[in-house]
Amino acid sequence: MRCYMPVVFDDTPWVRKDDLVVVHRLRTYYTIKPGFFAKPRYVRAVDDISLGIDRGITLAVVGESGSGKTTLGRTLIRLLDPVSGEVYFDGHDITHMKEEELKKIGFRRRVSMVFQDPYSSLNPFHSIHFILEEPLMVQGVSAEEREERVFKALEEVKLTPPEDFINKYPHMLSGGQRQRIAVARAIITNPDFIVADEPVSMLDASIRVEILTILKDIQQRHKMAFMYITHDISTAKYFSDYILIMYAGQFAEYGPFKDVVKNPLHPYAQSLIEAIPDPDPSNRLRERKVAPGEPPNLANPPSGCRFHPRCPYAMDICKRQEPPVIEARPGVFVKCWLYVKK
């Protein structure tokens, strides 16, 4: 049952309310308690992020380590609980839903995740057959149908013939094959939404493309909503429709992928894109103009705009006040004082 909602949020106009996955002003903090009686401090890993992903759409979430992109992905599938904001899935507010209620709307079946490291995300004591079958057993699928779906999933990730693989254990497979098993496990429940957290960063160059092609195929065929978390924009290029660039837990820039990559507006986005080399022998003759320094500690982030200590265009106001999110070009939103009209 879908309740009626107007098209976009007033305060976050880039988020359509009728998308499959909607995130509105989400904040997820981690608590650190330096001592038993000490006052807790917060690591603001995700601090005011809003986004929407519809069926058949891939959103790339890009940022450096510590930018909160993984925390965001895990909050979306309720592996972590947010401190404020809302998460909607297919029209249901799942922000604080209890596990039984989530079960009622089939949430756990309808979302899944591909993790970064295929060497630690597969249990070494379980056979491929069991790894793939387990999510279906939890769903109460009959043994016959399970068998059929395990075979189908292996075929979808191009591990053929499936008979050669089902009785193997993870250590008998190469990194690329393991990651394909991880993908098969993620799609076996026919989810509507997949979060892929750096799915190819641990793999060799020649295998990466294979995994990316498989992911793209599956996403297109099943019209899933897809969130691709990565630090490497060049791998995201091949199947992302939109991009969200995060810095230090916050929004930096959002827009159609090609548009943003071609002409980034936020100084951080500009640095991030400039930093990525394409294979070109003339690279060796020039220096890259990138921001100096490194991301801040999120337990104690800089005041105002969190990027200001590294920003080449930093102004007075950047140190004092957090910038608003502005639609700088049609469809491209950026959180930066440079684009605020005075």
Next chain:
Amino acid sequence: MALLEVRNARLYYATTKGVVKAVDGISFELYEGETLAVVGESGSGKTTLGKLLTRVWERNVSVADGEIYLEGKEILHITEEEFRREIRWRKIAMVPQASMNALNPVIKIGDQMIEPLLMQGTSRDDALKMAMDALESVGLPRDLVNRYPHQLSGGMKQRVIIAMSIMAHPKVVILDEPTSALDVITQANIMNLLKKLKWEFKLSYIFVTHDLSLASELADSVAIMYAGKLVEIGGAEDIYGNPSHPYTQGLISSVPTLRVDKNLSFIPGEVPSLINPPAGCRFHPRCPFYRDRDYLKGLCDAKEPPMMELGSKAGRKHLVACWLYK
């Protein structure tokens, strides 16, 4: 004359499963102020090549032979004592993979940096001055010598490691994946630094990486390794503009590019085991030409291809080990 000349170098490891031929007959030359990027996938032997040159060997090395000439002097067969005193750090230095995580957390940066110099008989004051100079040239403050590793960020630690490698003014620096585990912007900053050092000190690098895009940031020439063998070597313009070995071609077409639109493809199959590599050309089980062209059957799978010279646009020798060019 080449600064460093490697002829038919081999390094094998003895394991319980058999002999691992990690580097199996590799030859190349490196000139002063130039960078050779050694590119290959994991298990291609590229890191072992770096270890061979610095003689940082595991205990189970069973074969280490060939000839390595540094400024005309053979250095592979001299004694360890002589190598330690004369060559390591002073002539050839190394930035090992993930070494920034190997800094000792309870020793001050300065004391860690000068340790190899003290071992070689430099006085403490001189060594400390050399360390401070090196820190300055990598863009860090001189008083960093009094700090501890946990006070530094990842990028700063990597700069410390690079400072350590250039401290004794070596001719050749071996960089083994110097930016793995760093963020993209930090990586770009480190590459900028390496370029600056190369131009300033006329350093020669051997840059070991799996990333062809990153290799192009430094490489004057590129060597492509596959399963312990060199399959192609040549000037950067030749390798990127006219890749000739089927493996190089596959590798280049699998690299995603941000600015140029192209169709990606991949190389099916896996890197072979180095214990029992395929006969003949080690790439033949994955090679699209071998699969499609009948006249290659019985050739690629039986006889090892020799290095053949191709025409070059870059003014450097362009060599490829492939029967297609016979």
